[in-house]
Amino acid sequence: DVRLSDRVNSIKPSPTLAVTNKAAELKAAGHNIIGLGAGEPDFDTPQHIKDAAIAAINNGFTKYTAVDGTPGLKKAIIAKFKRDNNLDYAANQILVSCGGKQSFFNLALAFINPGDEVIIPAPYWVSYPDMVLIAEGVPVIVKCGEEQRFKITAEQLEAAITPKTRLLVLNSPSNPTGMIYTKEELKALAEVLRRHPQVYVASDDMYEPIRWSGPFYNIVNVAPDLYDRTLVLNGVSKAYAMTGWRIGYAAGPASIIKAMTKVQSQSTSNPTSISQVAAEAALNGPQDVLQPMIEAFKRRHDLVVNGLNAINGISCLDADGAFYAYASIRPVIRALGLKSCTEFSEWLLNKTGVAVVPGDAFGLGGYMRISYATADSVLEDALKRIKDAVDSID
Numbered sequence: 001d002v003r004l005s006d007r008v009n010s011i012k013p014s015p016t017l018a019v020t021n022k023a024a025e026l027k028a029a030g031h032n033i034i035g036l037g038a039g040e041p042d043f044d045t046p047q048h049i050k051d052a053a054i055a056a057i058n059n060g061f062t063k064y065t066a067v068d069g070t071p072g073l074k075k076a077i078i079a080k081f082k083r084d085n086n087l088d089y090a091a092n093q094i095l096v097s098c099g100g101k102q103s104f105f106n107l108a109l110a111f112i113n114p115g116d117e118v119i120i121p122a123p124y125w126v127s128y129p130d131m132v133l134i135a136e137g138v139p140v141i142v143k144c145g146e147e148q149r150f151k152i153t154a155e156q157l158e159a160a161i162t163p164k165t166r167l168l169v170l171n172s173p174s175n176p177t178g179m180i181y182t183k184e185e186l187k188a189l190a191e192v193l194r195r196h197p198q199v200y201v202a203s204d205d206m207y208e209p210i211r212w213s214g215p216f217y218n219i220v221n222v223a224p225d226l227y228d229r230t231l232v233l234n235g236v237s238k239a240y241a242m243t244g245w246r247i248g249y250a251a252g253p254a255s256i257i258k259a260m261t262k263v264q265s266q267s268t269s270n271p272t273s274i275s276q277v278a279a280e281a282a283l284n285g286p287q288d289v290l291q292p293m294i295e296a297f298k299r300r301h302d303l304v305v306n307g308l309n310a311i312n313g314i315s316c317l318d319a320d321g322a323f324y325a326y327a328s329i330r331p332v333i334r335a336l337g338l339k340s341c342t343e344f345s346e347w348l349l350n351k352t353g354v355a356v357v358p359g360d361a362f363g364l365g366g367y368m369r370i371s372y373a374t375a376d377s378v379l380e381d382a383l384k385r386i387k388d389a390v391d392s393i394d
Ligand code: PLP
Pocket: 039, 098, 099, 100, 101, 102, 125, 171, 174, 175, 204, 206, 235, 236, 237, 243, 246, 247, 248
């Protein structure tokens, strides 16, 4: 056996990608599979964004750019923060990366020392703990149940902080729950953070525009005094249906952004030049292209949440945004005599061909995550299959 690094042995492959691949394999083998695993809008990238990229290719904009992003895209990002979030950043406070994933990866490597603790409320986006582990930090998982709408409370935060805590990760709207932190909830968290000046915040706002519950606030909006210790992470992947283009961005204190840029300069260098032009068009262009997508997500949210709640033994809270339903399936797991939601998702895939991601992957078991970024008719089919299968359990 080849000896591999302890670092790589400490992590696991992304479970959401694993479900997506398993579903694709079964599909290729001729099975009638509905994949509800991938966190990816089914919409096409808007035409004006594609046109900008095509023009970039034809104009020869196909060479290295500055590691931290083109001046044009950074300007568009600065304008976006001002327009949508009322936040002011200078160019040296912005880093453009190959997707939101790389933004967080850069942060972990630039900011975390071995043994440093990072507080991650669960259920969480699958990559946070593993990226902290790669940086040899310690993920401190705080379970946030359904009764608190899957959000960390001020009391929980206070209890989780130790002298070793370096970072708190907040993700709103959330993957996998679709929940959004209210102004009041963020204010209460900020109050705790004020007592612990060594703790920084990563605010992952990746799903910001995909919401139906009123205005959006991140922690800096409600606590401007935390500006100097907050990294705001965002990107075009989900909002503009641009997952394959690989553009995310980070904004925060210049010294941290500079360190993250150094990490990126020794890994990928700049994100793809062509994608940067596309992202600039997305941020500077008409924002009303988002509206039909958001309306579709809301319609599907209602369809899926109502459909799930109509199944005996399954229950699901209404979400505020994103495109995920995080449904409790504990009674069904019990009725089947299974041990975990992971076993349930295997049972479901074999029995019905519907692929979902088990809650275990997100650090809070007893649930399944359904991504409803897919056609209404497909969702209706999936709901019917799940209902029939669960109704048939005796
Ligand atoms: N942050 C959250 C909460 C996500 O769900 C995702 C994607 O699944 C990302 C960041 C990363 O997005 P990207 O595709 O831009 O790397």
